[in-house]
Amino acid sequence: MNNLNFLFSIPTLIVFGCNSIEELGKRVKEIGGSKAILVTDKGIVNSGILEEIKTILSKDDIEFVIFDEVEPNPFDTTIERGTNVAIKESCDVVIGIGGGSSMDSAKAIAMRVTNRDGSLLDYVGINKVKNIPLPIIAVPTTSGTASELTIFSVLTNSRDMTKISIGSDLLTPKIAICDPILTVSMPPNVTATTGMDALTHAVESYVTTVSTPVTKALALESIRLISINLRRAVSRGEDLQARSNMLLASLLAGMAFRHTRLGIAHALAMPLGSWDIRLPHGLANALVLPYVMEFNLPGNLEGYAEIAIAMGESPGSTIRETALKSVKAVKELIKDIGLPRNLKSVGVKKEDFDRIAEEAMKSGNLAVNPRVCRKEDLISILEASYEGE
Ligand SMILES: [Fe+2]
Incomplete structure (x- = not known):
């Protein structure tokens, strides 16, 4: 079952390798970012990975705020809270650090900052996103979801507890920093x-x-x-x-x-x-x-x-x-x-x-x-x- 007429493109720059996380600051500057919101979860905070990333960003004089409230199967309400932080702090780049939940939350926050009409749920489905989101950098700490290069953000609707998905090419991260060392602490x-x-x-x-x-x-x-x-x-x-x-x-x-x-x-x-x-x-x-x-x-x-x-x-x-x-x-x-x-x-x-x-x-x-x-x-x-x- 081979389709010999095909298109293939990966818009994400993939930076793969041990210690590639050291490049995070440089990559933020490359895409014109000056203040980042780090979207992550308490597990990443407790593992020490966030501390390491804070040091790397500080070394490169990148300003940042932390939003570490992402839960497994994150709720739309969590995204709205993260979006408010990003807007209040005038962030111009979103860095998702963690597994699928953190990266998917980062994508949804980046989208919601620039797409303010209606509720978040109005963007559920394929290609409902109108405005270009803030640039997204994904830093996976698990090896599974591949959210670092996909078009999807999978969330949970807090009203009926169903899983929902926002799909748009615009949600593809600009950069994925894939450092295997960050996955070592995974249980x-x-x-x-x-x-x-x-x-x-x-x-x-x-x-x-x-x-x-x-x-x-x-x-x-x-x-x-x-x-x-x-x-x-x-x-x-x-x-x-x-x-x-x-x-x-x-x-x-x-x-x-x-x-x-x-x-x-x-x-x-x-x-x-x-x-x-x-x-x-x-x-x-x-x-x-x-x-x-x-x-x-x-x-x-x-x-x-x-x-x-x-x-x-x-x-x-x-x-x-x-x-x-x-x-x-x-x-x-x-x-x-x-x-x-x-x-x-x-x-x-x-x-x-x-x-x-x-x-x-x-x-x-x-x-x-x-x-x-x-x-x-x-x-x-x-x-x-x-x-x-
Ligand atoms: Fe999957």
Whole structure:
């Protein structure tokens, strides 16, 4: 399923490497910034990373204010508070430091400062942003969301507790500073869940109906790197080679899915992160991914067979047999990194399946999924995930 007519562009300047964070001040100046708002969370403050960044910025005479109120699955109300700080302090650049929640909050704050009409919720959807946001610099400290180069900001609507997404090319960060050293303090569980988010990006992107030779090359290399390095990064956090490869893998998957969108796992992960369920995004993906792959298999046997080989499996006697090995490889990886293996064990209730499926059917990702799916199919996938081994 190769689309040989394609466009490919990454507007983000990627600065990748150990100690690349030292360049932050220089990069702020390069984009004309004079006062930054640092958008982050308490975990980054407690880890000492924020202190290090403050020192770097001070050394380069960059003024800054700190907004460290980002919570997991951040609320629209948090964005409004951060926006008020940025406006009051006349900030002209937004730096998001942390995982997906901090980077997505930074993007939404940058957008909201220059888009003041209506409420934040009026910008939910694709291409609703009118005015150019403040320039955004993203500094990931996890290896999974790839928010550092995507067009999306995923938030939670505080009124009905559903996950919402603002998507616009204008939200793409200008610069991503990807320093693997900043990911070393990530605890094993966060390493595992964010790593599974990256793997889900790569797998879903690889098999979409709109993948291209470029996105497939990026996604397949990402899958290969994750298969080798995620276990190591979870088992021994200070393994800098594994950390570097995981950050790279996350980035490659992001470059791929920026162009292809994703699939059923991400459609389901939105409601699985909503209401009172509120599963971490990467865990939600990990719980459903093997069963999504089983369902999708007939839609792209060749693609799943290639994924199996990239994950180190040997070819079977038929293409179907090889493709099935990709499901086995993903299940083994989830087991090895110690994540829960079924929806039952994390407290998701069967009574919720109908509304989860209903909400997931609204996802734009379903349009590019390799197999057409109906609401009943999503419920069957949830049922298989509920009992998963
Ligand atoms: Fe994701």
